[in-house]
Amino acid sequence: MRCDTIWRNARLATMAPDRAGLGQIERGVIAATDGVIVYAGSLVDCPSLEASKTVDCDGRWITPGLIDCHTHLVYGADRSAEFEQRLSGVSYQAIARAGGGILSTVTATRAASEDDLIAAALTRLDDLLAEGLTTIEIKSGYGLSLEHELKQLRAARALSRRRDVTVTTTFLGAHALPPEFTDEPDGYIEQVCTVMIPAIAAENLADAVDVFCESIGFSPAQCRRVFEAARAHGLPVKIHAEQLSNLHGAALAAEFGAQSADHLEYLDQDGVIAMAASRTVATLLPGAYYFVRETTPPPVAALRRAGVPIAIATDCNPGTSPLTSLLLTMNMAATLFRLTVEECLIGVTRNAARAIGRHASVGALEAGKQCDLAIWDIERPAQLVYRIGANPLHARVWNGQ
Ligand code: DI6
Ligand code: FE
Secondary structure (H helix, E strand, O other): OOOEEEEEEEEEOOOOOOOOOOOEEEEEEEEOOOHHHHHHHHEEOOOEEEEEEEEOOHHHHHEOOOOEOOOOOOOOOOOOOHHHHHOOOOOHHHHHOOOOOOOHHHHHHOOOOOHHHHHHHHHHHHHHHHOOEEEEEEOOOOOHHHHHHHHHHHHHHHHHOOOOOOOEEEEEEEOOOHHHHOOOHHHHHHHHHHHHHHHHOOOOOOOOEEEEEOOOEEEEHHHHHHHHHHOOOOOOOOEEEEEOOOOHHHHHHHHHHOOEEEOOOOHHHHHHHHHHHOOOOOEEEEHHHHHOOOOOOOOOOHHHHHHHOEOOOOOOOOOOOOOOOHHHHHHHHHHHHHHHHHHHHHHHHHHHHHHHOOOOOOOOOOOEOOOOEEOOOOOOOHHHHHOOOOEEEEEOOOOEE
């Protein structure tokens, strides 16, 4: 069989759903043509291949390229000054009342041009690419007006023209109440549903719609209204749910067949069962849990028992998770949430792909999937989760290149 490139003399962690554990293959081969895997498996079962290029991996491990399935990567300025205030004892609420918090990032994002937003996001994206990321989900939610939400989503889409990476975008207009709608949350939700979603869908700028279902965000009824508008425009939904309290947002999202419900520190058994029934992915965000010093971890044992797929992500955002390392995210998920090495690695590959509706094309080393690889200088896959602050990436391959 002719192919473009062969990666030989490698150990594979395929994450293939039909293989146990990490789908490990000790003496493995990967072959690709036109950016698509045509063979991923053992040397002994490999068909005869004629390649234009052969890469000897010297026994290195290969995983699927890493996937960050929950980020707010595009935003203006940062919140390091707020971080210092909080260290000096000023409360999150006091800062928010003084116009800090999400709204200070909204002000900075509205003041930034699309090019400014792209330049700032590229520095954060490059951190993630350096660790073998090949697919990233990027939300809006700091514009909170049609003009600026469109600007954020266009900036997110533009990143895939500036780097070898796959970008999926998510409209998160229901992230916070903008100053123009103070004390009028229902009026703002109407704006989100009747003006923003139609315009964004018409420009095909979002692949999904997300909401922040929380006492300091939007109510379940308001989130339902947004989900109905998303469904009317053929857009799948996600939710930030049960991060600080239990508003039963995950069960609401499951009712709409949500791709994922994210955070989930305060998820109850009803929510777990609802997510299992709708095959909604539980995306856990240990960076936010760590940074806000939360003390109630998500119900991982209940999610496992119910067979809910678990993904993990950086939740990269300036307020609660200024984190641009999926390797550190995995260590936090294991250390703080007690996820296993296998759950962490599948959580940033196969299940992360499912959380953004891309599991048919990425997230595992299988024939037919995009040839996105991360090639590592490690002895054992566990070392990708175990070490803190190290980056053993040897090479990154995106779309076969
Ligand atoms: N939950 C969070 O932790 C972030 N957004 C959300 O819905 C906070 C975003 C910020 O503080 O800028
Ligand atoms: Fe988030």
